[in-house]
Amino acid sequence: MSDATHGSNGQSGASQTVCLVLVEADGDAVCEATRQALTVARELAGTVEAVVLAADEELARRLAPALAAEGVARVHAVTDPLLAEYGPEAFGAALAQLIRSVEPTGVVAPGTARGNEIMAHAAAVTELSLATGCVAIAVDGDAWSVTRQRWGGVLWEDATLAASVKLATLAPHAVAVQPTPGLEHATVSTFACDLDPTLARTQVAQRTPLGAGVTLSTAPVVVSGGRGVGSAEGFAVLEELAERLGGAVGCSRVATNNGWRPHADQVGQTGTRIAPNLYIACGISGATQHWVGCKDAQRILAINTDPEASLVQRADYAVIGDVQTVLRAVVDELDRARQPADAGAGG
Amino acid sequence: MCVKRAPAPGAKIPLTADGSAIDTRNLGFTMSPHEECAVEEAVRLVEAHGGSATVMTLGPPEAAEQMRDGIATGADHGVLVETDRTDWDPQATAAALGEAIAQLQQEGARFDLVLFGNESADAAHEQVSVRVAHRLGLPIVNGIKGLETSDGHVALRRDTAAGSERYEVPLPAAVAVKKGLNLPRYPALKGRMRARKATVRTIAALHHPGGLTSHGLRYPPDETTETEILGRGADAAPRVVELLGEEGLT
Ligand SMILES: Cc1cc2nc3c(=O)[nH]c(=O)nc-3n(C[C@H](O)[C@H](O)[C@H](O)COP(=O)(O)OP(=O)(O)OC[C@H]3O[C@@H](n4cnc5c(N)ncnc54)[C@H](O)[C@@H]3O)c2cc1C
Numbered sequence: 001m002s003d004a005t006h007g008s009n010g011q012s013g014a015s016q017t018v019c020l021v022l023v024e025a026d027g028d029a030v031c032e033a034t035r036q037a038l039t040v041a042r043e044l045a046g047t048v049e050a051v052v053l054a055a056d057e058e059l060a061r062r063l064a065p066a067l068a069a070e071g072v073a074r075v076h077a078v079t080d081p082l083l084a085e086y087g088p089e090a091f092g093a094a095l096a097q098l099i100r101s102v103e104p105t106g107v108v109a110p111g112t113a114r115g116n117e118i119m120a121h122a123a124a125v126t127e128l129s130l131a132t133g134c135v136a137i138a139v140d141g142d143a144w145s146v147t148r149q150r151w152g153g154v155l156w157e158d159a160t161l162a163a164s165v166k167l168a169t170l171a172p173h174a175v176a177v178q179p180t181p182g183l184e185h186a187t188v189s190t191f192a193c194d195l196d197p198t199l200a201r202t203q204v205a206q207r208t209p210l211g212a213g214v215t216l217s218t219a220p221v222v223v224s225g226g227r228g229v230g231s232a233e234g235f236a237v238l239e240e241l242a243e244r245l246g247g248a249v250g251c252s253r254v255a256t257n258n259g260w261r262p263h264a265d266q267v268g269q270t271g272t273r274i275a276p277n278l279y280i281a282c283g284i285s286g287a288t289q290h291w292v293g294c295k296d297a298q299r300i301l302a303i304n305t306d307p308e309a310s311l312v313q314r315a316d317y318a319v320i321g322d323v324q325t326v327l328r329a330v331v332d333e334l335d336r337a338r339q340p341a342d343a344g345a346g347g
Numbered sequence: 348m349c350v351k352r353a354p355a356p357g358a359k360i361p362l363t364a365d366g367s368a369i370d371t372r373n374l375g376f377t378m379s380p381h382e383e384c385a386v387e388e389a390v391r392l393v394e395a396h397g398g399s400a401t402v403m404t405l406g407p408p409e410a411a412e413q414m415r416d417g418i419a420t421g422a423d424h425g426v427l428v429e430t431d432r433t434d435w436d437p438q439a440t441a442a443a444l445g446e447a448i449a450q451l452q453q454e455g456a457r458f459d460l461v462l463f464g465n466e467s468a469d470a471a472h473e474q475v476s477v478r479v480a481h482r483l484g485l486p487i488v489n490g491i492k493g494l495e496t497s498d499g500h501v502a503l504r505r506d507t508a509a510g511s512e513r514y515e516v517p518l519p520a521a522v523a524v525k526k527g528l529n530l531p532r533y534p535a536l537k538g539r540m541r542a543r544k545a546t547v548r549t550i551a552a553l554h555h556p557g558g559l560t561s562h563g564l565r566y567p568p569d570e571t572t573e574t575e576i577l578g579r580g581a582d583a584a585p586r587v588v589e590l591l592g593e594e595g596l597t
Contacts, residue, residue, distance in 0.1 A: 086512070088488055092477075113507070117489045120474035124481035129438060129558030132473050135567075151469055154360055155369075155564045163558040202486045206513040217508045221596060245596050263527035264506070269468070270380045270526045278594050288359065301590065307576075316572055317590060321580035329581035333588045337597055 018102065019045035020076070022095065022109035022118065023052050023067070025059060030066045033110030035177045037170050038070045040137055041108045042180060044144070049074040050186070051098060051107075053091050053118075055084035057190050068186035075188050076102070080195045086114070087203035090195055092121020097193040099126055099165055106144060106166035108137070116169050123167050130167040131159060135174040144168065152269030153292040173275055173296040214248045216265060221247030221278045224267055224294070225255055228283015228304065228323050232260040237327040238282060244334055250274070250294075252284045268293035283323045286311025303327070348389050348462040349403050349444055349479070350382040350417060352410040353469040367563040368434075369469075378404075378413045380526045381464030383420075387531040388494060388524060389462055390421035396496065398459070399423040401451075405444055407432045411547050419534035419542035426451070426548045437472040438557025444475065445482030447550045460501065461521040465490055480521035487521040488514050492528050 019041045024031045030038075041048045050072045052060040060077030067075055078098050082090040095118055099107060107122070109115040116132050123130035131137075133149040135156065143162040149171050150157045161168065216222065223242040225235055235249065242249045251261040253268060267274060269289040279297035284290060286302070286309055294300065295314075302315035303326050312318045319326050354360075354369050355377040361370040378386070389400040402417030404410045405428040414425035428447045435443075448461065461483070463476035473489070480487035493504030493511075496518070503514040503522060516522075534542070577586040591597050 088477075089486060113490050116473045117477070120477035120489070121481075123474060124441075124478045127438075129436075130472075130474055131559055133471055150471065150564060151356075151360060152471065153567065155362075156567050157564050158562045160560045160562065161558060162560070201517055202488055202514060204512045205515045207510060208513070209510040215508065221594075245591065266527075278591075278596070287357075299594070301577075301587070302574075312574060314572060315574050317575050317577050319577050319579070319583040319587060321583065325581050326583060326587075329584035330587045333584040334591065334597065337588050337592075 016047055017045040018047045018049055018104040020049050020051050020098070020102065020104045020107040021072070022107060022115060023050050023063060023075075024110050024112060024115060025052070025063060028062050030063055030070070031110065031112075032177070033112055033115070033170070033172045035070060036172070036175050037108045037110050038067075038072065039175055039178045039180075040134075040170055042071055042178075044108070044137060044139055045105050047074075048072055049076060049102075049104070051076045051078060051095065053078045053083050053094050055079060055081055057188060060188050060190075064186040064188055068184065069182040071180040071182055072186050073183060075186050077188055077190045078193055079190060080193045082195045082197070082200060082203070085203050087199060088117045088121055089202045090199040091118045093125055093195055093199060094193045095119075095122040096125035098191050099128075101191065104165060106168065109167075109169045111169035111171045111174075119167055119169050126165070128165050128167050129161055129163040130169070131161045132169045133171045134168050135171050137168055137170070149174075152289060153295075154269075154288040172273070214246060216248045216250055216267070216272050217274055219246075219248035219274075220276055221245045221280070222250045222267070222274055222276045222294075222297075223247055223280045223282065224250035224252070224284060225261075225282045225323065226252035226284030226290075227254040227258075229255065229260070230283075230324070232258075234324060235260060237324060237331060240331050241280070241327055241334075244331065245278075247276070247278075252287075252290050281311050281315070282327065284311055285309050286314060348382065348385040348400070348417065348422070349405075349476070350378040350386065350413055350464065351404060351467045351469075352376050352406045352413045353379055353467055362564055362566070365563070366565055369564065376409070376412060378416060379464050379466075379468035381466065381468075381524060383531040384526055384528040385462040385464050385524050386417045386420050386422060387529050389460070391529065392460070392496065393421070393423070401426060401456070401458075403428060403444065403447065405435070405440055405447075405552060406430055414547055415542040415545065416534070418545045419538040420532060421534075421538060424548070425545060426550060428550050428552045430552050430554070434470070434561060435554065436557045436559045436561070437470075437474050438478065438559070439555055441475045441478030441482065442555050443552035445479045446553065448479070448483060450550060457519075459518045459520075460496070461485060461519075463521065463523040465523045465525045476521060476523040483521070485519055485521040486516050487523065488516060489523040491522050491524045494522060494524065494528065
């Protein structure tokens with residue numbers, strides 16, 4: 001049962017502007033990128049309401065307390081049997097139907113692959129304008145003024161987004177989550193939509209979970225190599241270090257183009273963008289197209305023969321020297337440090 | 348396949364003095380890496396199953412160069428949807444591309460697959476493909492790194508942080524692909540000769556601007572940090588291990 005039925009409720013009347021935020025869930029939690037979107041949305045309208053797309057209202061109910069804590073007064077549980085499994089067309093059409101029912105001032109979504117895809121479909125269905133990859137959004141009269149990433153974040157573009165309902169996605173890690181007083185309770189409103197069953201044609205047919213082990217995008221530590229590693233074999237010592245640290249191996253485009261590493265390992269604009277706790281960049285110059293993929297790391301350690309290399313300049317820590325020599329010494333030192341301090345204290 | 352002409356910068360991207368645009372005087376132009384994979388995939392599909400591949404681009408007359416790159420790779424036809432030299436917003440781009448494809452269809456062309464790059468290297472609006480697909484009534488999935496056709500369907504693979512997703516979409520369909528889908532070939536001399544001679548069809552584009560208006564480009568605030576040099580060569584190892592300890596990794 002829903003706490004409220006949908007439709008012309010007083011809260012979303014003309015006096016009170018509403019901004020919707022598309023929620024991406026991480027299990028029973030609200031993902032970080034969604035919290036960033038909520039932070040931005042709170043500055044854009046009097047009321048922020050959340051949107052959860054699922055087969056039933058179960059997920060919206062589970063997320064409601066976390067969303068209330070982020071200042072969300074109402075959670076729209078947008079439901080349809082087709083939403084039981086992800087499909088870009090069905091999710092986009094469902095969001096489009098809610099937009100037409102609520103007529104909010106705008107919708108902000110996390111700029112993840114999925115967030116961007118759902119918003120693009122909703123924009124295509126409603127024929128509304130969409131600004132993706134925003135790093136800042138502000139109200140400008142009836143429009144929004146946005147700053148969005150171009151060239152993977154190497155450049156910023158200032159633009160005006162004018163539409164009856166403004167659609168925008170926020171580049172991940174672009175803004176820090178701001179604390180807010182929060183609310184005790186968020187109302188769950190069910191919006192049963194009416195999706196065309198043929199949209200099942202783009203539903204996920206099968207999922208293959210990753211095998212055991214860390215992945216580039218989720219590893220807490222990434223040991224990454226570029227031209228300075230010298231060869232495919234040269235990556236062995238990076239593998240050794242990554243294994244000891246529970247991390248993953250990444251690389252620059254030079255390493256993929258030379259066939260030293262698979263493209264799946266590439267960090268950067270046309271590879272993966274990562275935000276590990278520690279990024280160890282070995283023999284990588286730090287071209288902007290690479291930098292945008294690793295700049296969100298909490299700390300960066302650069303190992304490079306050239307103290308003037310851009311990545312050395314931008315790193316928190318650097319070692320000046322040859323990749324192979326430095327890493328070999330680090331791995332040996334690490335193994336030594338992990339031995340019991342003296343035989344007597346071991347065991 | 349739909350591709351876009353974009354500058355090919357080095358590590359730094361120069362801006363014009365007023366900051367309104369990229370200073371392209373000393374830059375070459377190229378299609379984006381994702382789009383190179385789209386072209387390569389189309390050529391491979393035609394090699395394996397027959398048919399023909401058409402490369403289409405919306406842009407100024409100079410964008411014919413990128414179409415010829417596509418033909419050099421092995422595409423059969425080129426269509427230039429010609430604009431003025433201004434940067435069109437994604438709604439205007441999609442509307443004109445959709446109209447051009449519909450026009451070719453009315454003339455009897457039949458497309459089983461319409462391929463796009465997931466996003467352009469320069470603007471990265473990540474929506475032109477989806478808007479075109481909706482105009483043409485085609486199903487579309489983005490972010491594809493694996494593609495296999497079989498009777499009337501195309502099986503698609505998308506990698507996610509949790510693993511991979513498989514889609515089985517009925518043809519005709521649209522797909523937005525990502526680098527890593529294949530390794531694009533370097534056009535052979537023969538292909539480049541053919542591309543130079545190939546006739547390129549030009550369709551005039553009608554400009555229906557959308558609601559996103561650009562005011563110019565700028566560099567993000569500088570992100571240089573104070574760098575602590577831990578040492579030189581192998582002698583730095585103990586200090587590095589100490590740092591790993593501070594990170595809770597030892
Ligand atoms: C549209 C576009 C998209 C791109 N996307 C990406 C992307 O996603 N990811 C990416 O990485 N690049 C990308 N690039 C390429 C990027 O511009 C650079 O060319 C690339 O990142 C350089 O790789 P690198 O640092 O390994 O090589 P280089 O720039 O050649 O740097 C090598 C570094 O290694 C150091 N070195 C050399 N020998 C040693 C040694 N023995 N020990 C220690 N250090 C040594 C050198 O001092 C130098 O700093 C893209 C480019 C374009 C135009």
